Amino acid sequence: MxxxxxxxxxxxxxxxxxxxxxxxxxxxxxxxxxxxxxxxxxxxxxxxxxxxxxxxxxxxxxxxxxxxxxxxxxxxxxxxxxxxxxxxGHGQEAVARAIADQARRGTGFMLPTAAAVIVGRLLAERFGLPLWQVATTASDANRAAIRWARAVTQRPVILVFDGCYHGMVDDAFVTLKDGQPVMKPGLLGQVHDLTVTTRVIPFNDPEALAAALAPGDVAAVLAEPAMTNCGMILPQPGFLEAMRDLTRRAGTLLVIDETHTISTAPGGYARAHGLEPDMLVIGKAVGGGVPAAVWGVSAELSERMDAAAARVGPGQSGIGTTLSGNALALAAMRAMLSDVMTxxxxxxxxxxxxxxxxxxxxxxxxxxxxxxxxxxxxxxxxxxxxxxxxxxxxxxxxxxxxxxxxxxxxxxxxxxxxxxxxxxxxxxxxxxxxxxxxxxxxxxxxxxxxxxxx
The missing domain is CATH 3.90.1150.10 (Aspartate Aminotransferase, domain 1)
Structure with missing residues (x-):
C-alpha cells in the first residue's frame, strides 16, 4: 500500500x-x-x-x-x-544624569522645585496650552480631567469611543456589543452600571457623535485623536474637525489623550493638526520611564475650574496623589522636554x-x-x-x-x-x-x- x-x-x-x-x-x-x-x-x-x-x-x-x-x-x-x-530609547544619558542628580538632593518634598517653572514653560511652548498640572500616570491625569469636566459643566455624562482605552479609568470601560453599550467584560469589581454616565459611540461617525451630544448632558468627550488601543484606527478626513465643532456647539469639553499619539510630532497630534482641545493629557514618554504624566488646560477652562472649586468650597478634591509632581519626575521631564524630545x-x-x-x-x-x-x-x-x-x-x-x-x-x-x-x-x-x-x-x-x- x-x-x-x-x-x-x-x-x-x-x-x-x-x-x-x-x-x-x-x-x-x-x-x-x-x-x-x-x-x-x-x-x-x-x-x-x-x-x-x-x-x-x-x-x-x-x-x-x-x-x-x-x-x-x-x-x-x-x-x-x-x-x-x-x-x-533606553538609558537616555540626559535623563540618567538628571534623575541621579535629583535623587542625591531628594526625590520629593511635597513642595515645588525651580525645575517646575521651567517644565511648565516648556509644556506651554510645546503643546500650546498655557496651564498645567502633573500626575503620576496618564490614568490619573484622565481621571482628573473627567472629574474637572463634570465639575465645570455640572453635567454627568462622559462620551468615549468604542474600543478606547485610557488607562485605569472606570468611566472609559464601556464598549459596544451588537450596537448596544455594555461594560467591558474584563472589568473587575465594578458595582456601578457605568453605562448610565458613560456614552459610547463608534469612532469616525460624526452623525452618531451629534446624536450623542444632542441631549446636552455630556460633560466631555475623552478621545485619542487616532485610536491606538484596539488596533490602530485613523481618523477619517474631517472627523476630528467635526468633533471639535460639535463639542463646542454642545458646550462639551474636548479632552485629548496623547499618551500614544505623542509619536506624531514634537507637539503631539493635536498641535500638528490644529485640533485645539480644552484639555490635553500626555503620559508615559514625557518622563522617559520615570512615572509621570501631565495635563494641560486652556485659560478659559482654568477660570471655569476656579469657579467650580469656589462653588464646592475647601476640602479634599479627590484629585491628585502625594507622589504627583515630585522632584524626581520634574527633573526627568525637564531633561526629556529640553534634551531628548527634540x-x-x-x-x-x-x-x-x-x-x-x-x-x-x-x-x-x-x-x-x-x-x-x-x-x-x-x-x-x-x-x-x-x-x-x-x-x-x-x-x-x-x-x-x-x-x-x-x-x-x-x-x-x-x-x-x-x-x-x-x-x-x-x-x-x-x-x-x-x-x-x-x-x-x-x-x-x-x-x-x-x-x-x-
Missing part, C-alpha cells in the same frame, strides 16, 4: 514548534518565571508582563538605545519600547517609521497578503485586513488572535520585540536602519512560513 501523504502543518503546529524553540533558547527566563510565580501573583510584578506570546516572559537584563538584552544573553531589537515610556529626534523617528512601512508594504505586496499598514507618526501597525478598519467593530472582525499570537512568538524567537497587545511597532530616534530591516525580514519569514500551512 502507498502510504498516505503527511498532513500539512497547521498554525497551531507552528506555534507549538516556536514555543519549544523559546523554551530551549531561554532557560534562565523560564527558570526565573517559575521562581517569580512563587512570590508574585500571576507570575510577575505587573500582570501585563505576562501578556507576551512566549511561554514565559523574557526577563530583561538591560536596555541600551533601541535594544534589550535578556538574562540569557540574547539581544533584541526593541520596537515595543516599554509600550511608549522608552519611545526615545525636532531632530522626531525627524529620525519618522524617517525610520517610513522605512518600516515601506518594507512591510513590500512584503504584503510580494506575498499577496490581505494585510495593510497604518501609522501615527513613529507608531506603525500591521493590520490583518486588506483595508484599514475605520472603527472598532470593523477592527474586531479583522483581529485573528491565533495569527497574532503566532507572529509575536515568531518575532521574539528572531530577536524582535513589538508591543504584545496587538501588532504595534514603535520606532525610536536611535533605532538603526538595520534593525528595521531585520524586523521586515522577520515578518517576511513569518509570511513565508504561513504559505506552507494548511
Amino acid at each position: 502507498t502510504p498516505s501523504p503527511a498532513a500539512a502543518p497547521t498554525l497551531s503546529d507552528l506555534i507549538q514548534a516556536e514555543a519549544q524553540r523559546f523554551v530551549a533558547e531561554h532557560p534562565r527566563s523560564c527558570a526565573l518565571s517559575r521562581q517569580a510565580a512563587q512570590v508574585w501573583r500571576g507570575g510577575a510584578p505587573m500582570h501585563w508582563m505576562t501578556d507576551w506570546a512566549s511561554p514565559s516572559p523574557v526577563f530583561a537584563a538591560q536596555g541600551v538605545g533601541a535594544q534589550v538584552t535578556d538574562v540569557d544573553g540574547l539581544l533584541y531589537d526593541d520596537f515595543c519600547l516599554a509600550d511608549t515610556p522608552a519611545m526615545f 525636532d531632530a529626534a522626531y525627524g529620525r523617528m519618522l524617517a525610520g517609521a517610513e522605512r518600516l512601512m515601506t518594507g512591510l508594504r513590500a512584503v504584503i505586496a510580494a506575498r499577496r497578503l490581505p494585510w495593510s499598514v497604518v501609522h501615527v507618526g513613529a507608531r506603525v501597525e500591521l493590520v490583518f485586513a486588506a483595508a484599514p478598519p475605520k472603527n472598532a467593530a470593523a477592527m474586531r472582525e479583522a483581529l485573528d488572535d491565533e495569527l497574532r499570537h503566532a507572529l509575536h512568538l515568531w518575532l521574539i524567537n528572531r530577536g524582535v520585540l513589538i508591543a504584545p497587545f496587538h501588532t504595534m511597532m514603535l520606532v525610536s530616534p536611535v533605532t538603526q536602519d538595520a534593525a528595521v530591516d531585520r524586523l521586515v525580514a522577520a515578518v517576511d519569514g513569518f509570511a513565508a512560513a504561513l504559505e506552507g500551512l494548511s
Whole structure:
C-alpha cells in the first residue's frame, strides 16, 4: 500500500514548534518565571508582563538605545519600547544624569522645585496650552480631567469611543456589543452600571457623535485623536474637525489623550493638526520611564475650574496623589522636554517609521497578503485586513488572535520585540536602519512560513 501523504502543518503546529524553540533558547527566563510565580501573583510584578506570546516572559537584563538584552544573553531589537515610556530609547544619558542628580538632593518634598517653572514653560511652548498640572500616570491625569469636566459643566455624562482605552479609568470601560453599550467584560469589581454616565459611540461617525451630544448632558468627550488601543484606527478626513465643532456647539469639553499619539510630532497630534482641545493629557514618554504624566488646560477652562472649586468650597478634591509632581519626575521631564524630545529626534523617528512601512508594504505586496499598514507618526501597525478598519467593530472582525499570537512568538524567537497587545511597532530616534530591516525580514519569514500551512 502507498502510504498516505503527511498532513500539512497547521498554525497551531507552528506555534507549538516556536514555543519549544523559546523554551530551549531561554532557560534562565523560564527558570526565573517559575521562581517569580512563587512570590508574585500571576507570575510577575505587573500582570501585563505576562501578556507576551512566549511561554514565559523574557526577563530583561538591560536596555541600551533601541535594544534589550535578556538574562540569557540574547539581544533584541526593541520596537515595543516599554509600550511608549522608552519611545526615545533606553538609558537616555540626559535623563540618567538628571534623575541621579535629583535623587542625591531628594526625590520629593511635597513642595515645588525651580525645575517646575521651567517644565511648565516648556509644556506651554510645546503643546500650546498655557496651564498645567502633573500626575503620576496618564490614568490619573484622565481621571482628573473627567472629574474637572463634570465639575465645570455640572453635567454627568462622559462620551468615549468604542474600543478606547485610557488607562485605569472606570468611566472609559464601556464598549459596544451588537450596537448596544455594555461594560467591558474584563472589568473587575465594578458595582456601578457605568453605562448610565458613560456614552459610547463608534469612532469616525460624526452623525452618531451629534446624536450623542444632542441631549446636552455630556460633560466631555475623552478621545485619542487616532485610536491606538484596539488596533490602530485613523481618523477619517474631517472627523476630528467635526468633533471639535460639535463639542463646542454642545458646550462639551474636548479632552485629548496623547499618551500614544505623542509619536506624531514634537507637539503631539493635536498641535500638528490644529485640533485645539480644552484639555490635553500626555503620559508615559514625557518622563522617559520615570512615572509621570501631565495635563494641560486652556485659560478659559482654568477660570471655569476656579469657579467650580469656589462653588464646592475647601476640602479634599479627590484629585491628585502625594507622589504627583515630585522632584524626581520634574527633573526627568525637564531633561526629556529640553534634551531628548527634540525636532531632530522626531525627524529620525519618522524617517525610520517610513522605512518600516515601506518594507512591510513590500512584503504584503510580494506575498499577496490581505494585510495593510497604518501609522501615527513613529507608531506603525500591521493590520490583518486588506483595508484599514475605520472603527472598532470593523477592527474586531479583522483581529485573528491565533495569527497574532503566532507572529509575536515568531518575532521574539528572531530577536524582535513589538508591543504584545496587538501588532504595534514603535520606532525610536536611535533605532538603526538595520534593525528595521531585520524586523521586515522577520515578518517576511513569518509570511513565508504561513504559505506552507494548511
